[in-house]
Amino acid sequence: MIALLVANSLALASLLIMLSSGLALIYGLRDVINFGHGAIYMLGAYLGYTIALVGGFWLALLLVPILLALLGIAFEYLALRPLQRRSHIEVALVTLGLGIIVGQIIIYIYGGEARSVDAPKVLSGSVTILNMSYPVYRLFLIVMGLGSCALLALWLRFTSSGLYVRAVSQDPSVARMMGINADRLSLLVTSLSTAFAGIAGVLAGPYLSVDPGMDVVMIVNCLIIVVIGGTGSIGGAIIAALLFGFVQVAGSVFLPNLAALVPYILLMVVLLIAPGGIGRGRVLS
Amino acid sequence: MTGDLHEPAAATCGGSFSRRSLAIVGGLIALGAGAVVPTYLASDFALRLGSEGLLLGLLALSVAFLMNQAGLVALGAASIYGGAGYLFAIGMSEWGLTPTAALGVALLTLLAYAAMLGALIVRTNPLAFMMLTLAAGEMISHAVLLEGLRDYTGGADGLVVRINGSIFGIDAAHFADPAQFWSLAWIVTVLVGLAFWGIARSRLGAVLRAIRENEERMRFSGFNTFLPRLIGYVLVNVVAAMAGFLHVLNAGFVSPESLGLSVSTNTLVAALIGGISGSLGPILGGLLFSFAQDEFGARGLTQLLTGIAIVVFIVVFPRGVVGGLSGLSKRLGWRREAS
Numbered sequence: 001m002i003a004l005l006v007a008n009s010l011a012l013a014s015l016l017i018m019l020s021s022g023l024a025l026i027y028g029l030r031d032v033i034n035f036g037h038g039a040i041y042m043l044g045a046y047l048g049y050t051i052a053l054v055g056g057f058w059l060a061l062l063l064v065p066i067l068l069a070l071l072g073i074a075f076e077y078l079a080l081r082p083l084q085r086r087s088h089i090e091v092a093l094v095t096l097g098l099g100i101i102v103g104q105i106i107i108y109i110y111g112g113e114a115r116s117v118d119a120p121k122v123l124s125g126s127v128t129i130l131n132m133s134y135p136v137y138r139l140f141l142i143v144m145g146l147g148s149c150a151l152l153a154l155w156l157r158f159t160s161s162g163l164y165v166r167a168v169s170q171d172p173s174v175a176r177m178m179g180i181n182a183d184r185l186s187l188l189v190t191s192l193s194t195a196f197a198g199i200a201g202v203l204a205g206p207y208l209s210v211d212p213g214m215d216v217v218m219i220v221n222c223l224i225i226v227v228i229g230g231t232g233s234i235g236g237a238i239i240a241a242l243l244f245g246f247v248q249v250a251g252s253v254f255l256p257n258l259a260a261l262v263p264y265i266l267l268m269v270v271l272l273i274a275p276g277g278i279g280r281g282r283v284l285s
Numbered sequence: 286m287t288g289d290l291h292e293p294a295a296a297t298c299g300g301s302f303s304r305r306s307l308a309i310v311g312g313l314i315a316l317g318a319g320a321v322v323p324t325y326l327a328s329d330f331a332l333r334l335g336s337e338g339l340l341l342g343l344l345a346l347s348v349a350f351l352m353n354q355a356g357l358v359a360l361g362a363a364s365i366y367g368g369a370g371y372l373f374a375i376g377m378s379e380w381g382l383t384p385t386a387a388l389g390v391a392l393l394t395l396l397a398y399a400a401m402l403g404a405l406i407v408r409t410n411p412l413a414f415m416m417l418t419l420a421a422g423e424m425i426s427h428a429v430l431l432e433g434l435r436d437y438t439g440g441a442d443g444l445v446v447r448i449n450g451s452i453f454g455i456d457a458a459h460f461a462d463p464a465q466f467w468s469l470a471w472i473v474t475v476l477v478g479l480a481f482w483g484i485a486r487s488r489l490g491a492v493l494r495a496i497r498e499n500e501e502r503m504r505f506s507g508f509n510t511f512l513p514r515l516i517g518y519v520l521v522n523v524v525a526a527m528a529g530f531l532h533v534l535n536a537g538f539v540s541p542e543s544l545g546l547s548v549s550t551n552t553l554v555a556a557l558i559g560g561i562s563g564s565l566g567p568i569l570g571g572l573l574f575s576f577a578q579d580e581f582g583a584r585g586l587t588q589l590l591t592g593i594a595i596v597v598f599i600v601v602f603p604r605g606v607v608g609g610l611s612g613l614s615k616r617l618g619w620r621r622e623a624s
Contacts, residue, residue, distance in 0.1 A: 090603070096595060096598050096600070097593070100595070101589060101593060103592075108585075158370070220419060220423045227416055257431065261427060277408060
C-alpha cells in the first residue's frame, strides 16, 4: 500500500519535476516566470498525439523536444530579449498572453474533446514487483523523471555552462561583471526548458489525458510548486514537486472528497510557515 | 474621472473655488446624463451589453487600481466576482435569509476571505503575488465543483437565484430591467471610479506607490508596508464583490463560468485596453471589451483575441487607449500639462 502510494506519487512528480525545474531555470536567469509554460506542455502533448498517430510514440518522444526547443529559441529571440528592459511583471503578463494564444490555437485546430494516446507495446501492461502488480508505463515515467532530474543535477554541478547558470541565478550583476554572457546562457536554458515541457507533454499523453484544460491545470500546479520550492530554487522545486506529488496522490486516496483542494491547502500551510518557500531561492526585489 | 475631464474647461474660468464648484456641477451633470440618456437612445440589447461592460469595468477598476498603485497584478478577480453570486444565492436558498441580509452575510464572508488570503500573499514579491492569486482563483473554482458541496452549489449546472422581496427597498424585478439596471450600474461604476480617483490622491495611495517603488526603503523609514497593501487588497475585492452582486441581481443565476480564469483574464484585458492609470480607462476598457466580445464571440475567438490583446497592449500600447489619447492631446497642445 505504502509502496504503491510512493510509486504513484513519484510518477506524478516526474512530470511535475520536468516542468517546474524548467520554470525555475528561466526564472533564475531572467527573473521571469513563464506563465505560458502550461501551454507549451499542452502543445507538446498535442504534437505528441499527432506524431504518435503517424510514426508512433518513440518518434514523438524524439521529435517533440526538438521542435519545442526551436520554439524556445524563437521565444527567447522574439519575446524575452526584446522585452528585457521592461518590468518583470509586464514580461510575465506577456507570457500569460502568449500562453492563451497558443492554447486557443490548439483548441481551434483539435476541437474541444479529449484525446487519448496509447502507450507503446513494450510499455503497456504491468509487471509484478514484490508481489504487487504495477503498470510498466508509470515505472517508465519514474525512470524518465528521475533520470532527467539526475542529468540536470549533473549538468548544473559538473559543467562550465551549469556553473555559469548557477552563478547568474545567485547574483546576476556580479556574474555579468565576471564576464558571463547571460543572453547566450538564457538561449540554452529557455530551449532546454521548453524541450523538457515538450517531453513532459508527450509522456503525459498515455498517463493523463490530452484535453483542452490541461494547460491551466498544469501551470497552476507548477506555480504552486515553484512558490513552495522558493522562487528560482531548482533544488527547492524538485523537492516541492515530490512533496506535491505525494500530497496529491495521498489526498486522492485518503480524502477523495477534498482531493482537488489538497494542493492548495499544502500551499497555504507552507506560506503560513515559510512565506519564502522551503528552498533557498534568490530574494527578489 | 469626471473631475479630470472637466479640468481644462474650468481652468479658463479663473479662481480655484469656482473651478472646483464648476467641476462638481459638471461631474453631477455627467453622472445624471450618463445614467438616463442612454436608456432613451439605446436598444435593450445594447443596454445589456453596456451594463455587462460596466460590470467588467468595475472589475477592471479594481485590478487597475492595485496594478497602478501597488504594482500588484491580481489574477483572481473571478473568485470574488463569482463567489459573491454564489454566497448570495446560498444565503437565501439554504440559510433562509432575506435578500438584504444575504447580501450582508456574503459581503462579510468575502471580506474575511480576502483579508485572510491577503494576509498570506501580500507579503510575497509581486511576481509570487500574481502566481498566488491565480492559484487561489483556481482553488475556488475547483471548490465549487466538489461533490460534497453539490447540494449547495449545484455543481457544473450552477444555481438559479430567486429573490423574494426587495433589496434596500428596491424591488428585485427592477434589477432585471435593462434600462433601470444600466442606470444603477452606471451610478455605481462612476462613484467607484471617483472613489478610486480620490484614494489614489490620498495618503493611502501615496504610501502604496512608495511601497511599490521600494518596499525595503519604506520599511527602513518606519512605515508599515504590510497593512497598506492588505487594506488595498481588501478594498479592491470589495469592489469586485459589488460587481458580482450586481451581476447576480441582474442575471438571476450563477454558474461556475463566473469563477473561471477567463473572467480574470478578461478583466485584465479590459484594464489594459483602457489604460490602468486613472479611473476613466478601466471603465472605457470594460465597455469596449463587452462590445468587441459581442462582435467576435460568436466565432469563438474571444479567448484568442484576449491573449493577443494582452501581448499587444503591454508591448505596443502600455498606457492603453486613454493614456494614448491624453498623450496625443498633450502633444497637440489641446490640454495643459497636469501638475
